[in-house]
Amino acid sequence: MASILIVLGLFLLPYIDTNFSNSGDIKRLFTYTSVLGFSLTTFFALFLLTKITQPMQKMIEATDAIRKGEYSTRLSIVTSDEIGKLASTFNHMATELEDNIRNLNQEKEHLASVLRSMSDAVITIDNSGSVILTNPPGKELMLLWGNMNWDLENGLFTEEDYSSQLPKPLRDLFQATLDGGGGDESSQIHVKQGIWSVHMAPLYSDNHIRGAVAVLRDVTEEVRLEKMRQDFVANVSHEIRTPLSMMQGYSEALLDGMATSQEESQELIQVIHDESLRMGRLVNDLLDLARMEAGHTDTIAKNRLDLNELLERVYRKFLVRSKEGAIELIYERKSTDLILDEADEDKLEQVLTNLLDNAFRHTSEGKRITISADRIENDRDHHPVLQIMIKDEGAGIPEEDLPFIFERFYKADKARLRGETMGTGLGLAIVKNIVDSHQGTIQVTSQLGEGTVFMIRLPVENRK
Numbered sequence: 001m002a003s004i005l006i007v008l009g010l011f012l013l014p015y016i017d018t019n020f021s022n023s024g025d026i027k028r029l030f031t032y033t034s035v036l037g038f039s040l041t042t043f044f045a046l047f048l049l050t051k052i053t054q055p056m057q058k059m060i061e062a063t064d065a066i067r068k069g070e071y072s073t074r075l076s077i078v079t080s081d082e083i084g085k086l087a088s089t090f091n092h093m094a095t096e097l098e099d100n101i102r103n104l105n106q107e108k109e110h111l112a113s114v115l116r117s118m119s120d121a122v123i124t125i126d127n128s129g130s131v132i133l134t135n136p137p138g139k140e141l142m143l144l145w146g147n148m149n150w151d152l153e154n155g156l157f158t159e160e161d162y163s164s165q166l167p168k169p170l171r172d173l174f175q176a177t178l179d180g181g182g183g184d185e186s187s188q189i190h191v192k193q194g195i196w197s198v199h200m201a202p203l204y205s206d207n208h209i210r211g212a213v214a215v216l217r218d219v220t221e222e223v224r225l226e227k228m229r230q231d232f233v234a235n236v237s238h239e240i241r242t243p244l245s246m247m248q249g250y251s252e253a254l255l256d257g258m259a260t261s262q263e264e265s266q267e268l269i270q271v272i273h274d275e276s277l278r279m280g281r282l283v284n285d286l287l288d289l290a291r292m293e294a295g296h297t298d299t300i301a302k303n304r305l306d307l308n309e310l311l312e313r314v315y316r317k318f319l320v321r322s323k324e325g326a327i328e329l330i331y332e333r334k335s336t337d338l339i340l341d342e343a344d345e346d347k348l349e350q351v352l353t354n355l356l357d358n359a360f361r362h363t364s365e366g367k368r369i370t371i372s373a374d375r376i377e378n379d380r381d382h383h384p385v386l387q388i389m390i391k392d393e394g395a396g397i398p399e400e401d402l403p404f405i406f407e408r409f410y411k412a413d414k415a416r417l418r419g420e421t422m423g424t425g426l427g428l429a430i431v432k433n434i435v436d437s438h439q440g441t442i443q444v445t446s447q448l449g450e451g452t453v454f455m456i457r458l459p460v461e462n463r464k
Contacts, residue, residue, distance in 0.1 A: 334374035
């Protein structure tokens with residue numbers, strides 16, 4: 001407005017000089033008016049700048065900060081006009097937005113913590129079958145399966161695309177989840193020697209399935225233990241049924257008067273007695289094994305033990321049997337220091353007796369059985385250990401049977417020589433439990449037709 005008045009004044013100055021006599025007063029009046037108009041215009045411009053333009057600029061800057069993720073941004077405009085109401089509404093909106101973002105982050109962290117803490121593998125798949133999210137166990141599983149260098153035609157995938165391609169074992173279940181009308185699907189899959197239990201549930205978006213989430217659990221050990229339990233029940237039933245059947249049959253023969261002489265009666269009674277002893281040994285072995293596997297070691301009394309004295313006693317005990325079977329028995333003491341700080345003499349004697357009994361039962365005449373003992377350093381921590389080796393020249397154990405010989409009732413006798421007396425199938429399982437209770441290790445190597453070597457290592461010092 002001031003500029004318009006000034007321009008208008010300059011345009012009218014010649015006209016004023018020509019038509020008005022007191023032109024000086026008029027010029028002064030006009031000049032004063034122009035200055036006053038300019039001042040008022042400047043004042044109103046500053047007022048508008050302070051009340052509207054600057055608050056709007058602050059709102060633009062605050063909005064831009066919110067856009068960049070600075071949700072704590074607030075406006076300090078406190079007025080009662082429309083700008084103040086707008087600023088108050090903006091601050092309220094920013095507060096609600098910050099709370100919502102904080103809650104979402106907390107839920108995200110909570111979910112991430114739950115996924116990280118899960119021992120099961122969790123894999124999220126989109127609708128096209130690509131993996132979009134995994135927890136650490138799931139990532140390890142995908143890496144493990146990715147290293148198999150599978151290709152898509154075979155249902156396999158290469159390592160470089162493991163993170164985006166669903167592996168073949170999960171594809172059929174994933175397709176069934178998509179085609180199943182929204183229901184969960186469960187199955188067991190086999191990958192190499194492992195068994196995995198898979199539960200897959202669909203993911204929804206606006207009532208449409210947009211993918212699925214799979215939870216995988218390694219149940220290999222559970223399946224193995226369940227099979228062992230079933231085998232254990234079957235084997236116990238078989239082992240007990242045999243002596244019971246014989247005792248029942250021979251006792252019925254006695255009751256029916258089938259024994260025609262005192263010698264026959266005595267023979268039948270002896271068979272019943274032997275089978276009852278066999279069943280008693282089986283029950284006692286089962287009870288001992290159950291106590292040891294349950295961790296009840298109250299029957300183990302550990303004291304300082306001279307292993308050489310124990311080996312000498314066991315050696316002399318089996319000398320008679322070696323002469324009867326024409327088998328050479330040798331004891332080699334490779335060290336004079338064979339002292340254990342804490343050991344149960346009776347339990348270790350049971351270990352040596354079981355191993356030597358097995359060696360004699362599977363070694364033929366003219367062969368050799370060697371017992372040796374030495375003090376050495378452990379390969380891993382270099383602590384002193386006593387090493388006991390029992391080596392026979394018997395029939396040997398097939399390589400495929402070696403990983404299982406310490407399991408209950410497992411017998412590799414199908415490829416070994418059978419003696420006159422048969423064990424309960426629990427001897428080696430008891431041996432391993434006793435060695436474990438002494439913090440020791442037991443290993444076996446064998447070759448068919450050449451013999452078997454059992455090696456026991458017992459720590460000299462207590463490591464508790």
